[in-house]
Amino acid sequence: MxxxxxxxxxxxxxxxxxxxxxxxxxxxxxxxxxxxxxxxxxxxxxxxxxxxxxxxxxxxxxxxxxxxxxxxxxxxxKEVILPKVADRELYFVGPVLAIAPALAMWAVIPFSDGWVLANIDAGVLYLLAVGSIGVYGIIIAGWASNSKYAFLGAMRSSAQMISYEVAMGLALISVLMVSSSLNLSAIVHGQAHGYFAAQGIGFLSWNWLPLLPVFAVYLISGVAELNRAPFDVVEGESEIVAGHMVEYSGMSFAMFFLAEYANMILVAAMVSVFFLGGWLSPVGFLPGGFFWLAVKISAVLFFFLWIRATFPRYRYDQIMRLGWKVFVPLTLVWILVVGVWMMSPLTIWK
Amino acid sequence: MEFTTFLFYLFAAVMLFSALRVITARNPVHAVLFLVLAFFNAAGLWLLLQAEFLAIALIMVYVGAVMVLFLFVVMMLDINIERLRHGFWGHLPLGATIGAIMVVEMATVLTGKYFGLSNFPAHALPVGESNTKALARILFTDYVYPFELASVILLVAIIAAVMLTLRHRKDTKGMRPSDQVAVKRSDRLRIVAMASENESPATDSKGGTPL
The missing domain is CATH 1.10.287 (Helix Hairpins)
Structure with a gap:
């Protein structure tokens, strides 16, 4: 039609x-x-x-x-203020580079069966690659502002984002192994099969249950990657005022704001697609569709807001310790576990 | 003109421009960012060649990690822009030689039919199989030993780099979170049992209440 x-x-x-x-x-x-x-x-x-x-x-x-x-x-x-000592071009390139990857990554997110802008085979790699560009907006903004606070915020942020990208990437490897595809639609389809899905309780067949530790790592790393509470040392109001965007005003500030929230929704969508079955319905007697993806994204977003109100801010060295000494080894071990599990007779992925 | 041809010229033009700006930009931070732009457009060109894994790996590894660290270093150094131009004529012969070698190599590849390059036919991709999968299949079957060897060498390099920079300072006040979590009340707090004291109004030496 x-x-x-x-x-x-x-x-x-x-x-x-x-x-x-x-x-x-x-x-x-x-x-x-x-x-x-x-x-x-x-x-x-x-x-x-x-x-x-x-x-x-x-x-x-x-x-x-x-x-x-x-x-x-x-x-x-509001007036867009340009500090006198700022680097004129890069000062305005910063916010653009912050928001562009946040929007570009939506190209490969499947909203429902077949509802995707670019159904590419290397979807997961695309997400990882474009996601790694997001850090430039923050570094450039921090440097171009020519201010101590902004620069410190940018330093903190880029170190944190690069560290947690490692954990997120390693967490995704387990997902790729069980779905044996880099295509996001195929990853969602892979979660529609299994013992529980055949019983009509499909939500137990989604990736979150067999990959529970990886799911936890991905979710927490997602929060850290977003630089949100309790990992928001980037803004750290009490220490460095507002981090990389302290010199920005008006629309150039709003761009950072939009980028942060667009990234939040994006991470929630990625968690939903990789671990929570994307657009699939949790039970057999209801049809799947975009509605379910929206429900899952909203639930993950609520989790982000909830922990912001609940937990105090992490200390910076402990953020780094959590990323490198806890999450990275955990995901590496789980890759091994999933590999052995897939090759053993007890495998649930065929 | 097909759309992909247009894209090729776009990527190529932006890449050449940014590569030129890498060596002409006065500010080193700008130069690094132009290098990032050049990488990005190179990735675009590789995508047009349907080498999507290489293209995305280029962005992920070089743009997303290596250049960020590079940018860190360049931003932290207080580089004197005037002195940067200093050794230009001195380094020119070496630079020109390297450039000439690169031009010759490129020419050899591009005019490969005169040198018998056509004896090595290009690999035909299996239809319906993604580039990533084909690459992984070859890497983990035919070339698994070289691949694993390379990864072990990288691992050794990582450990060596960590060991070179790792210094245990005596005066750091870092805390071990496991110790902090393991603290019990009895380690920090002593509860003393004692009789309660009656509070009586304070009196001065003459027995009257102070004003």
Whole structure:
């Protein structure tokens, strides 16, 4: 039906059609994403408020629902300040480089069966590669601001992100082994089979259960990779004011903000796809679909907000210790365990 | 012109420009970032050649890890921009020689049909198999010993690098979290049983209450 509808348009546009069609799909992903980012900030303030026994934002619009719009407008109309000693070009390249990977990574996330912008074979590698570029935005911003606090924040952040990327990459190796594919849709499909899935309780067949330690490592490393509480020494309000973005104002600050929240949703989506069965339904009698992915992403996002309200900030050396001395060895051992398990007669992956 | 041809020229143009800027940029941090841009476009060119594993590995290893550390070093060094130009003419002969060798090598590959390169046919990729899978299959079957040897050599290099820089300082105040977690109440706190004391109003020597 879709093809019959599209065919005349395709004929009319000719060779430009693939470009426009892809652009349209990108817009269809990014607009809801940006709206989700706006309302995630609102939801975060509300949840934190409730956890602190406060009310949270409730003044703008009904139940405070227009608060993120008002915040956006405020940031939009604020002056963008350029410090006198800043590196003029790189100061503005920083925020762009922070937000671009956060958006580009959405290209390979499957929203439902076949609903993916680029169904590439090396999807996981693409995520790892583009994810590793995100650190440039922060380093460049920290250096170009020409300020001690910003530079310290950038140093902390890049060391932390590089360390936890190692743990995240190693955690994904176990996932690749059990699904024997680098394609994200294939990884989700691989979780639809198994003993429990045949019994109609599919959520026990998802990767999180057989790969439980790796799931925990990936989830916690995700929080560290996002530089969020309790690993938010990058911003460390009490020590270095706000880290790499202390000199930024107006829209250039808003770009960092958008990048952080887009990355949050992205990490939640990756956790859902790799470990929580993506768009699959948890029980046999309900159909799978985008709804379930949205539910899982929301649950993981709530977890991120929850731990922000619960845990005190880690000390920097302990963050590094956790990453290198706990998570990396744990994932390495689990790769071995999964390898032996897959080759043994007790294997649950065929 | 096909879209991929357009992409090729785009990547190639940006790559040449950024490579040129690597050696002409005054600020070393800018030079490093242009090198990153050049790597990125090289990865784009490899993607056009359908070598997606190599392209992504280039970004992951060089752009994502090596260049970040490089950037760290360059940012931390307080480089005097004026003095950077100093040895330009002195280093020119060496640089020109290396450049000439690279040009000759590239020319040999590009004009390979005159040197019998066509005797080595290009590997045809199996249809429907991803580049990554094909590479992994060859690496872990035909070339498993060289591959494992290379990884052992890398491991030795890692351990050597760690040992070279590892110094146990006596005056550090680092704490072991396992010790901290293992602390019991009795290690830190002593509870003393004693009779309760009656609080009586303070009096001065004459027996009256102080004002």
């Amino acid at each position: 879709m093809n019959a509808f599209l065919a005349p348009i395709q004929q009319w546009l000719g060779p430009v059609f693939p470009l426009l069609w892809t652009l349209l799909k990108i817009v269809l992903i990014l607009v809801p994403l940006m709206l989700s980012v706006a309302y995630l900030t609102f939801w975060e303030r509300k949840v934190l408020g409730w956890m602190h026994v406060r009310i949270g934002p409730n003044r703008v619009g009904p139940w405070g629902l227009l608060q993120p719009i008002a915040d956006g407008l405020k940031l939009f109309f």
